[in-house]
Amino acid sequence: MTADSQRNPDIRSSVIVISSHVVRGSVGNRAAVFALETLGFPVWAVPTVILPWHPGHSRATRIVPAHADFTSLMNDLAAAPWLGEVGAVLSGYLGDARQADDVARLVAAVRSANPKAIYMCDPVIGDTGGLYVPESVASAIGTRLIPIADIATPNLHELAWLSGAPMTDAGSVMAAAETLGPARVLVTSAPAMMSGSTGNLLLSGGQALMAEHRLIPKAPNGLGDLMSATFLARLLEGVPEEKALQMATGAVFEILARTARRGADELTLETDSQSLRTPMAMVNMRRVRSMADRKKT
Numbered sequence: 544m545t546a547d548s549q550r551n552p553d554i555r556s557s558v559i560v561i562s563s564h565v566v567r568g569s570v571g572n573r574a575a576v577f578a579l580e581t582l583g584f585p586v587w588a589v590p591t592v593i594l595p596w597h598p599g600h601s602r603a604t605r606i607v608p609a610h611a612d613f614t615s616l617m618n619d620l621a622a623a624p625w626l627g628e629v630g631a632v633l634s635g636y637l638g639d640a641r642q643a644d645d646v647a648r649l650v651a652a653v654r655s656a657n658p659k660a661i662y663m664c665d666p667v668i669g670d671t672g673g674l675y676v677p678e679s680v681a682s683a684i685g686t687r688l689i690p691i692a693d694i695a696t697p698n699l700h701e702l703a704w705l706s707g708a709p710m711t712d713a714g715s716v717m718a719a720a721e722t723l724g725p726a727r728v729l730v731t732s733a734p735a736m737m738s739g740s741t742g743n744l745l746l747s748g749g750q751a752l753m754a755e756h757r758l759i760p761k762a763p764n765g766l767g768d769l770m771s772a773t774f775l776a777r778l779l780e781g782v783p784e785e786k787a788l789q790m791a792t793g794a795v796f797e798i799l800a801r802t803a804r805r806g807a808d809e810l811t812l813e814t815d816s817q818s819l820r821t822p823m824a825m826v827n828m829r830r831v832r833s834m835a836d837r838k839k840t
Contacts, residue, residue: 559631562768565595598675630779633775637667639680664688729743731766754793756792765810789826
């Protein structure tokens with residue numbers, strides 16, 4: 544941290560967010576930066592690709608920074624005099640497989656400046672329809688970034704691809720998550736125990752926690768980006784993991800439910816920012832016997 548931030552406890556750690564940028568919509572950096580700043584964290588935002596809107600709406604112009612330019616920008620950040628201010632790095636969607644090396648190099652620089660910094664890798668590579676990035680990008684995230692992450696936040700389908708294991712039930716999800724590598728793995732869109740629900744499953748320290756809420760069909764994109772950023776913010780605040788999971792899940796579900804009632808095709812973050820600060824939605828929390836626990840018995 545800088546001398547100024549050490550003197551003033553009201554100045555929070557900065558977060559570097561590295562992901563896609565859309566002109567219209569609430570996905571990628573637009574969702575993550577909004578959540579972190581709403582919860583009081585300064586953000587350094589790095590776009591890996593620029594799009595007019597989420598590709599799920601329609602095909603459109605895609606601008607990926609020239610690799611040499613992107614590398615130079617990341618090198619500048621790695622040498623920035625303010626790097627000690629950074630308390631976390633969050634990476635998401637990559638526009639080029641080579642960007643993974645740049646992200647890893649920046650993470651190393653941040654950790655050198657602040658050994659307590661957290662690196663969260665949100666491996667934004669696919670969903671129910673399979674991979675929506677080139678396999679080279681997915682492989683780069685899996686081999687270069689997941690192994691150095693403190694926290695990984697794959698959705699169910701990303702976990703299946705990264706682990707190479709079928710996701711047939713809660714047991715197989717936990718087994719795959721426990722072998723992924725990072726000390727903490729948060730699996731979004733995990734199979735819930737309650738009918739008509741979906742869940743966020745957190746595995747940490749040999750323990751498994753599930754946060755469940757009602758399933759809302761045809762949800763807009765950006766929920767994973769929002770969940771990762773909100774969960775990270777709560778951890779940076781010092782909130783215990785179980786409470787952080789409950790608060791982040793409740794906030795995302797509340798925003799989703801309100802967006803759905805409005806019939807909006809993008810998350811209405813600007814209207815529902817209070818849901819990030821003080822979520823009121825009911826979330827069912829339960830402890831699940833992890834595979835590590837089952838092996839002990």
